[in-house]
Amino acid sequence: DGGITQSPKYLFRKEGQNVTLSCEQNLNHDAMYWYRQDPGQGLRLIYYSQIVNDFQKGDIAEGYSVSREKKESFPLTVTSAQKNPTAFYLCASSIRGGPTYEQYFGPGTRLTVT
Amino acid sequence: QQPVQSPQAVILREGEDAVINCSSSKALYSVHWYRQKHGEAPVFLMILLKGGEQKGHEKISASFNEKKQQSSLYLTASQLSYSGTYFCGTIDTGTASKLTFGTGTRLQVTL
Numbered sequence: 399d400g401g402i403t404q405s406p407k408y409l410f411r412k413e414g415q416n417v418t419l420s421c422e423q424n425l426n427h428d429a430m431y432w433y434r435q436d437p438g439q440g441l442r443l444i445y446y447s448q449i450v451n452d453f454q455k456g457d458i459a460e461g462y463s464v465s466r467e468k469k470e471s472f473p474l475t476v477t478s479a480q481k482n483p484t485a486f487y488l489c490a491s492s493i494r495g496g497p498t499y500e501q502y503f504g505p506g507t508r509l510t511v512t
Numbered sequence: 513q514q515p516v517q518s519p520q521a522v523i524l525r526e527g528e529d530a531v532i533n534c535s536s537s538k539a540l541y542s543v544h545w546y547r548q549k550h551g552e553a554p555v556f557l558m559i560l561l562k563g564g565e566q567k568g569h570e571k572i573s574a575s576f577n578e579k580k581q582q583s584s585l586y587l588t589a590s591q592l593s594y595s596g597t598y599f600c601g602t603i604d605t606g607t608a609s610k611l612t613f614g615t616g617t618r619l620q621v622t623l
Contacts, residue, residue: 440599440613446609457610457612498559499559503555506552
């Protein structure tokens, strides 16, 4: 079955620790995205990548970092510099970047930092 | 700047109709609609491209008025399974790839 996997589903960390969220897709999609969702809010774009070894900042990139070394993988690191890291994180992919392609979402990782 | 959705929430009885609006201050290339159930990932509904098109999928359809930078999602004869939060996402002509989501419209369908 093709799809996007995110692991783990729930993640707990102490304040001051960096944490890396996994996102893998086997859809052979070129573009991948990371969004953050806070309770009662819409999705806000953190980073996106349209091709391997290239990525761009989204609207709320501060305190986050990404890498895109393989087409199928786009891990997100939440650093200690992110002031309010507790949120629901969603990874998505599309065949290509651009305005006409639908995005497929993974099941999400709920991160809690205390 | 994110698009504005209205209403913020709506409660329907099964079989009733609803309209959800999405409005942007920017010139748009496309509008995307997604539905998200509580605790789950958003699911794609449809994309509308500039050119003022309309699209339909069973009893859910949408329109896109490019000049007004607005889109509307129409749900007819609602079913219990339509419950969830509906998000519009817009791609403006300046960014080409960045999808900016609205804050969502919570729809609850009751018996």
